[in-house]
Amino acid sequence: MRRATLHFALLLLLGGPALFAIDNLKLNTKLDYTSDSADGPLITGDDPKSGFVPGKTNYVIIYGEGCFNSKRQARRTVELYNKYRSQVHFVVIDLDVQRSTEQQKLVKQYYKGYIPHVLVLDAHGEPLYNQSGEVDSGHVEEIFKSSVDR
Amino acid sequence: MGALAQGNPNHLESEKSPYLKRASSQPVDWYPWGKEAFKRARDLHRPILLDVGAVWCPWCSLMDRDTYTIAASASYINQHFVAVKVDFDASPKLVAQLQRGQAVLNFPAGLPLTSFITPDGKLYFGAGYLPSEPKGGKPSFREAADEALVRYANKSQTEDDSFQLEVEK
Numbered sequence: 001m002r003r004a005t006l007h008f009a010l011l012l013l014l015g016g017p018a019l020f021a022i023d024n025l026k027l028n029t030k031l032d033y034t035s036d037s038a039d040g041p042l043i044t045g046d047d048p049k050s051g052f053v054p055g056k057t058n059y060v061i062i063y064g065e066g067c068f069n070s071k072r073q074a075r076r077t078v079e080l081y082n083k084y085r086s087q088v089h090f091v092v093i094d095l096d097v098q099r100s101t102e103q104q105k106l107v108k109q110y111y112k113g114y115i116p117h118v119l120v121l122d123a124h125g126e127p128l129y130n131q132s133g134e135v136d137s138g139h140v141e142e143i144f145k146s147s148v149d150r
Numbered sequence: 151m152g153a154l155a156q157g158n159p160n161h162l163e164s165e166k167s168p169y170l171k172r173a174s175s176q177p178v179d180w181y182p183w184g185k186e187a188f189k190r191a192r193d194l195h196r197p198i199l200l201d202v203g204a205v206w207c208p209w210c211s212l213m214d215r216d217t218y219t220i221a222a223s224a225s226y227i228n229q230h231f232v233a234v235k236v237d238f239d240a241s242p243k244l245v246a247q248l249q250r251g252q253a254v255l256n257f258p259a260g261l262p263l264t265s266f267i268t269p270d271g272k273l274y275f276g277a278g279y280l281p282s283e284p285k286g287g288k289p290s291f292r293e294a295a296d297e298a299l300v301r302y303a304n305k306s307q308t309e310d311d312s313f314q315l316e317v318e319k
Contacts, residue, residue: 113246
């Protein structure tokens with residue numbers, strides 16, 4: 001029994017960032033959608049440092065806090081989360097704060113310097129969508145559906 | 151807060167972008183991004199302090215008010231760095247490169263962008279908004295700039311952990 005507990009604790013420590021998903025996503029209620037004002041983190045949630053989780057479709061938003069377009073995409077992100085949370089893993093990367101090692105892997109590979117940047121990765125980490133700028137939720141949902149049905 | 155300084159015109163006087171024009175009377179000896187600034191940095195063996203901002207960015211205005219218009223801060227900057235200012239709206243390609251560099255190195259990549267660059271174009275340290283005094287876990291401008299000088303003096307840190315920018319020579 002004790003050995004099993006130790007084993008599990010070790011597994012958690014080693015796989016920490018990848019095993020836990022950001023959950024309970026909420027939009028910052030103070031966001032001003034009329035300007036590029038800096039209102040703090042756009043999206044909050046439990047374990048905000050999580051990165052790509054294999055075995056599941058992943059949606060990734062890379063944003064800056066003082067960016068009007070990022071705020072609008074953050075709103076869509078939380079709406080998508082509320083609808084697809086059971087099927088899709090969400091990753092939220094705030095460029096204004098220190099990122100985790102797992103998140104930095106995504107930043108180094110995909111971020112080209114324009115915000116917001118949105119990624120949809122399949123269960124193996126292959127990009128199904130990889131573009132800077134806002135993206136219509138309907139388009140993302142189509143990608144989710146085709147990816148989840150695979 | 152230190153005394154406000156009315157500077158001599160720096161190298162931004164003939165710039166057309168509103169953000170640069172606004173800084174042309176600051177006491178910091180600002181240069182626009184370009185060969186001249188990098189040549190000066192090479193000649194003086196000093197790192198470049200780069201500020202990227204925009205006229206609509208409130209935190210950029212705060213840094214202007216609390217740091218870049220203050221005589222003591224300006225004197226410190228002019229003594230240790232070659233200062234370069236970039237308008238976010240006027241140079242989107244350059245700014246994308248700088249923001250990617252800061253993001254890859256795990257520094258803040260929003261606005262204002264405060265970057266420290268070697269004379270040969272390696273971005274090696276950076277921050278976002280820096281208050282005049284340490285606040286809410288953020289270092290002050292002076293603390294961050296001192297750290298940038300220490301890292302610059304320790305050449306290995308600027309070689310190993312850096313992002314090479316495209317610089318016109």
